[in-house]
Amino acid sequence: MFWLKTRIIEGKGSLEALSKEVQGYESVLILASKSMERHGFLKEAEDYIKETGAEVFSIPGVPAEPSVETIEEFLPKVREEFQPDLLVALGGGSVIDTTKALKVFYDAPELSFEEIAFIDRFSRPKPLPKLKTPIIAIPSTSGAGSEVSAAAVLKREGIKYNIVSPEIAPEVAILDPRLPGTMPREVARNSGLDVLVHGIEAYTTKVANPFSDAMAIKAIKTVFGRLPRSVEGDPEARAEVHYAATMAGIAFLNARLGLAHAMSHKAAWIGPHGLLNAIIIPYVMEFNAGKSEYARKRYAEIARELGLKGAQDLIGAVRELNEKLGIPKLSDLVDGETFMTRLDEMAEKAYRDGLIAFNPVEAKPEEIKELYLKAFYGK
Numbered sequence: 001m002f003w004l005k006t007r008i009i010e011g012k013g014s015l016e017a018l019s020k021e022v023q024g025y026e027s028v029l030i031l032a033s034k035s036m037e038r039h040g041f042l043k044e045a046e047d048y049i050k051e052t053g054a055e056v057f058s059i060p061g062v063p064a065e066p067s068v069e070t071i072e073e074f075l076p077k078v079r080e081e082f083q084p085d086l087l088v089a090l091g092g093g094s095v096i097d098t099t100k101a102l103k104v105f106y107d108a109p110e111l112s113f114e115e116i117a118f119i120d121r122f123s124r125p126k127p128l129p130k131l132k133t134p135i136i137a138i139p140s141t142s143g144a145g146s147e148v149s150a151a152a153v154l155k156r157e158g159i160k161y162n163i164v165s166p167e168i169a170p171e172v173a174i175l176d177p178r179l180p181g182t183m184p185r186e187v188a189r190n191s192g193l194d195v196l197v198h199g200i201e202a203y204t205t206k207v208a209n210p211f212s213d214a215m216a217i218k219a220i221k222t223v224f225g226r227l228p229r230s231v232e233g234d235p236e237a238r239a240e241v242h243y244a245a246t247m248a249g250i251a252f253l254n255a256r257l258g259l260a261h262a263m264s265h266k267a268a269w270i271g272p273h274g275l276l277n278a279i280i281i282p283y284v285m286e287f288n289a290g291k292s293e294y295a296r297k298r299y300a301e302i303a304r305e306l307g308l309k310g311a312q313d314l315i316g317a318v319r320e321l322n323e324k325l326g327i328p329k330l331s332d333l334v335d336g337e338t339f340m341t342r343l344d345e346m347a348e349k350a351y352r353d354g355l356i357a358f359n360p361v362e363a364k365p366e367e368i369k370e371l372y373l374k375a376f377y378g379k
């Protein structure tokens with residue numbers, strides 16, 4: 001089965017579509033990142049909305065880590081003062097995730113966080129009821145895929161929880177390549193490699209289908225062909241990678257992700273998500289290819305799409321791209337002592353991550369530990 005709830009509007013200057021999309025709404029709340037405020041895009045969005053006669057409220061400077069604490073801070077004002085009938089998320093994956101979670105608690109105040117959020121694949125969260133306030137997501141980075149996905153990651157007291165439901169998938173995504181044009185080089189690189197890992201993992205899960213495959217392959221090809229130039233700041237390449245990020249998001253919305261994401265989530269304290277994925281993916285691919293014929297076959301299919309021969313060539317090409325873009329090893333990001341004291345806990349938690357069930361091989365905690373060590377030493 002393949003589904004997509006989100007209507008997608010793309011093109012340079014497409015932020016303007018807001019003036020049409022907010023027609024009929026009375027009160028619009030924008031959650032925005034600091035950088036979108038600084039670059040003038042928040043003001044531009046507010047102006048498009050004001051033109052329609054709707055009231056507009058903004059919460060600028062939404063913190064980079066979505067958390068329950070942040071949402072609890074916003075909620076009273078949102079409920080009593082703003083009372084929005086439309087939410088707009090303007091920023092990176094974190095801003096979009098914060099908006100999704102805000103929608104849950106705004107639309108369904110009777111729900112408790114414990115009932116609906118979950119930590120791992122052994123938890124049994126309650127399904128969300130119908131929620132009414134629509135979301136327009138306008139991503140400013142090209143990676144997370146949150147503008148089409150049905151998931152939000154949310155911290156409480158430092159622990160990461162997930163909320164997953166079609167109810168929180170945005171109604172509309174606006175992909176205006178001017179916004180990711182503002183990304184610093186490193187963000188463009190890390191989030192672009194996250195797109196690659198989304199594509200590769202979504203293509204190789206146990207639930208991939210021909211439609212998610214099409215999205216995954218196009219995203220993978222785009223990253224291989226265009227990411228180096230996008231990192232250099234080429235606007236055309238940035239735009240292509242921006243669209244590829246959403247395609248990869250559509251792929252994993254349907255086909256889910258695998259072991260590299262399970263591992264990078266639990267290592268989030270070490271560095272940026274996309275960077276961790278880039279470091280980890282070659283080892284996960286070696287592991288999957290070594291143990292599963294299905295994985296080997298799927299990697300070989302991707303390889304052929306790229307004009308390469310087999311699974312090993314693809315792994316080689318991923319390593320080469322990493323090298324070209326200056327991707328370090330884990331030991332360059334974290335000191336050995338700290339890493340080793342947390343290693344067992346990370347491996348155990350990654351094993352309990354929901355994505356393990358979709359990976360072509362169900363890795364054991366011991367095997368995951370070994371993969372972390374390989375990524376640490378870079379061999």
Ligand SMILES: [Fe+2]
Pocket residue numbers: 144194198261273277
């Ligand atoms: Fe990711």
